[in-house]
Every structure is written in C-alpha cells, then in structure tokens.
Amino acid sequence: MKRTVIMMLDSFGVGAASDAQAFGDLGSDTFGNIAKACAEGKANDGRQGPLKLPNLAKLGLALAAKESTGKMPQGFSDDVEIIGAYGHADELSSGKDTPSGHWEMAGVPVLYEWGYFSDLTNSFPKELTDKILARAGLSDYLGNCHASGTAILEELGEEHMRSGMPIFYTSADSVFQIACHEESFGLEKLYELCIIAREELEPYNIGRVIARPFVGTGPSDFARTGNRRDYAVEPPAKTVLDKLKESGGEVVSVGKIADIYAHCGITQKVKATGLEALFDATLDQVKLAGDRTLVFTNFVDFDSHYGHRRDIAGYARALEYFDSRLPEILALLDDDDLLLLTADHGCDPTWPGSDHTRERVPVLAYGAGLTAGSLGLRNSFADIGQSIASYFELEPMEYGTSFVG
Numbered sequence: 273m274k275r276t277v278i279m280m281l282d283s284f285g286v287g288a289a290s291d292a293q294a295f296g297d298l299g300s301d302t303f304g305n306i307a308k309a310c311a312e313g314k315a316n317d318g319r320q321g322p323l324k325l326p327n328l329a330k331l332g333l334a335l336a337a338k339e340s341t342g343k344m345p346q347g348f349s350d351d352v353e354i355i356g357a358y359g360h361a362d363e364l365s366s367g368k369d370t371p372s373g374h375w376e377m378a379g380v381p382v383l384y385e386w387g388y389f390s391d392l393t394n395s396f397p398k399e400l401t402d403k404i405l406a407r408a409g410l411s412d413y414l415g416n417c418h419a420s421g422t423a424i425l426e427e428l429g430e431e432h433m434r435s436g437m438p439i440f441y442t443s444a445d446s447v448f449q450i451a452c453h454e455e456s457f458g459l460e461k462l463y464e465l466c467i468i469a470r471e472e473l474e475p476y477n478i479g480r481v482i483a484r485p486f487v488g489t490g491p492s493d494f495a496r497t498g499n500r501r502d503y504a505v506e507p508p509a510k511t512v513l514d515k516l517k518e519s520g521g522e523v524v525s526v527g528k529i530a531d532i533y534a535h536c537g538i539t540q541k542v543k544a545t546g547l548e549a550l551f552d553a554t555l556d557q558v559k560l561a562g563d564r565t566l567v568f569t570n571f572v573d574f575d576s577h578y579g580h581r582r583d584i585a586g587y588a589r590a591l592e593y594f595d596s597r598l599p600e601i602l603a604l605l606d607d608d609d610l611l612l613l614t615a616d617h618g619c620d621p622t623w624p625g626s627d628h629t630r631e632r633v634p635v636l637a638y639g640a641g642l643t644a645g646s647l648g649l650r651n652s653f654a655d656i657g658q659s660i661a662s663y664f665e666l667e668p669m670e671y672g673t674s675f676v677g
C-alpha cells in the first residue's frame with residue numbers, strides 16, 4: 273500500500289532564505305530564534321526553559337536547521353539518533369505567501385509577480401472598493417490599510433458593529449482581507465461579500481481574499497473564529513494533487529488545504545479548528561486512508577495564532593505540543609508509507625512587524641525506504657511535489673528534483 277502524509281507546519285521556517293535580503297528578512301529564523309528565546313528564559317509563558325522537540329529532532333529537524341544557518345539551534349544537539357531523511361529548501365516563487373509556498377511544494381512555483389496593495393494607508397483604489405460596495409449594497413467600509421488582523425479588531429471592531437461597515441485590510445502578502453462580526457453582520461453575508469471581492473479583484477492579480485469572521489462584544493473579548501475562509505485563485509498549472517486525483521488516487525485535505533489550492537486536485541475535505549483538532553483529524557484520516565492516498569494537513573495556528581501575533585512562548589508551546597503527538601502518527605504508518613513534514617514560509621515571532629519572513633523550510637521525510645541522513649539544500653520546495661510524483665509513479669512535474677526512489 274502506498275500512502276503519503278504531509279504535515280504542513282504553517283510558517284515554520286528554518287532560517288533566512290538565500291534571497292532574504294531582498295525581502296528585508298536577512299537574519300530571520302523562525303525555529304532558531306524561538307529556540308534562542310527559549311534557551312534564554314524569554315519564553316516561559318505556559319512552558320519552561322529550552323525548547324524541547326525530541327521527536328522532530330529524530331526526524332532531523334535540528335540538523336536541517338544547522339545546515340541551513342550554519343548554527344545548531346540553542347538547546348539542540350548533533351548527538352541524536354536520526355530516523356529520517358532531512359533537508360532544507362529555498363523558495364523559487366516570487367512571494368513569501370501561503371499559496372506560493374503550498375503550490376510550489378506541490379510542484380508549481382509561482383514565477384510571476386503577484387499584485388500587492390503596497391501603501392500602508394489608503395491601500396485600496398477607490399474604483400475597486402466602490403464596485404465591491406455597490407454590488408454588496410453597502411454604503412462604506414472601514415480599514416483601508418495594512419494591519420494585524422487582531423489589532424484592527426481592537427481598533428475598529430466596535431465601530432463595525434455600530435455601523436455595519438465591513439473592515440477591509442491587507443498586509444505585505446497579496447491579500448484582500450475582510451473582517452466582519454459573525455452575528456451582527458452575519459457569516460453568510462461576509463462570505464458573499466468575499467465572493468464579490470474575489471471577482472472584482474481579478475484585474476489586480478491578488479492571490480487571496482480572506483474572510484475573517486469574529487465574535488464578541490468589545491475590544492476585550494473580540495475573538496476570530498474557525499469560520500475563516502480563503503478564496504484563492506487557482507494554481508497556474510496542474511499540481512501533483514491534480515495528477516494524483518486524475519490517476520484515480522485520493523487527496524484528503526485537512527484544514528485549509530482545499531481553500532489554498534482553490535479546491536483543485538482534492539477528493540475529500542475535512543475541516544478542523546485548532547492544533548489539537550487538526551492533529552486528531554489527521555490521525556483519523558490516516559487510519560481511514562487506503563492505497564494511493566495523500567493526506568495533507570495545514571497546521572495554521574503556528575502562523576495565525578503565534579507567528580503573526582509575534583507570540584514567541586505561544587509558538588514554542590504549540591511546537592512542543594505538536595512534537596509530543598508525533599509518535600501517534602509514526603505508529604500509524606506502514607513501512608511503505610511516506611511522511612513529509614515541511615512549511616510554506618517563515619513567520620519569525622521575534623522579527624519586527626507582523627508579516628511573514630522569507631525563509632528556508634524544513635523538508636523532513638520518513639519511511640518509503642528512505643535512508644536516514646541529509647538531503648542537503650534543496651533549490652525549491654518543488655522537490656517535495658516531484659518526490660510525491662515519483663513515489664506514486666505519476667508523470668514527472670516540470671519543476672523539482674525527487675529525493676524518493
């Protein structure tokens with residue numbers, strides 16, 4: 273039986289990419305800087321001391337990070353029995369965003385430039401917002417700036433509830449985000465507004481519209497919910513997901529994977545909210561998975577709850593929790609199965625601002641007869657897609673070099 277499981281730790285970079293300088297991200301290192309803060313006792317909220325990830329370390333995480341940065345992350349050691357093949361990968365795609373990272377790891381790098389709303393304030397053209405508002409029957413909107421999605425709720429959430437005006441904001445990514453209260457504005461109405469925005473944004477080449485629903489009564493208790501929805505454009509070519517599906521295989525999306533690939537190449541969708549539920553759902557799907565199945569989970573909380581929020585202790589806590597549950601996945605795998613663990617970009621919680629960081633990602637591969645040891649620096653995340661194509665004996669992808677078979 274041949275099955276692949278991808279555990280995609282959203283934003284878990286292992287050090288600045290070769291081209292990080294062009295992004296202002298030289299020195300960013302999500303894993304290394306979290307490990308450093310932990311070792312220095314600066315991440316003791318809800319956890320204590322040096323970062324402990326013994327199961328990820330066995331898969332080669334710390335050695336991959338050392339090869340990426342030239343330095344072993346603090347609290348980790350070379351002296352570990354390695355059971356997997358480990359590498360680190362640079363990104364070919366032009367952007368450090370979620371769709372670019374995901375599409376590239378599925379064999380389709382984004383070599384064109386996305387559109388961006390680069391102005392920090394007055395970010396959106398009036399012509400665009402006028403069209404969206406007119407079609408949605410709304411008189412005006414709030415925001416119109418770059419913002420952290422939680423900070424903007426504190427600032428504008430109450431006004432939104434009073435006025436019924438949606439909050440439009442963006443970031444360094446190619447995104448148009450809409451925050452609305454689930455009850456006072458309405459969830460379905462928010463989704464409809466996002467679909468209108470998606471259509472009107474077509475000429476702007478924007479990667480994603482994101483619905484950001486929230487609940488609560490005021491700045492002290494506003495909270496975003498699991499009903500977030502991403503409306504991505506379709507990948508520019510067939511990904512390895514499409515190819516596996518076309519060959520009669522199963523592609524199971526856990527979490528927001530389906531949204532990120534604009535529902536292309538997916539045969540089944542499983543929703544779950546939060547790290548624990550996403551992990552549980554992954555285990556359930558691996559138990560159910562038959563031959564020629566890919567179970568693909570996006571663990572979004574690393575990015576959205578901790579990376580963007582610059583919450584170092586929270587990120588460390590989440591990593592330690594994830595690590596503690598890894599043996600449960602390993603126990604479900606047969607010898608022929610392939611486990612891949614990776615990330616889509618960085619989001620260093622010690623870095624200024626609240627945006628992603630241009631980083632290399634870990635490529636940890638286990639099972640499928642792979643020899644334990646280093647896979648070195650990979651030039652593209654597409655090596656993952658190419659390896660999956662080779663593993664399932666699909667037609668090769670245009671990009672990437674397989675490390676399997």
Ligand SMILES: O=P(O)(O)O[C@H]1O[C@H](CO)[C@@H](O)[C@H]1O
Nearest residue numbers: 419420421422443445447580
């Ligand atoms: O600050 P929040 O709303 O979490 O948004 C972040 O999440 C988006 C998707 O990763 C990024 O573009 C960034 O804006």
Ligand SMILES: [Mn+2]
Nearest residue numbers: 282283370616
């Ligand atoms: Mn991401």
Ligand SMILES: [Mn+2]
Nearest residue numbers: 575576580628
């Ligand atoms: Mn993000």
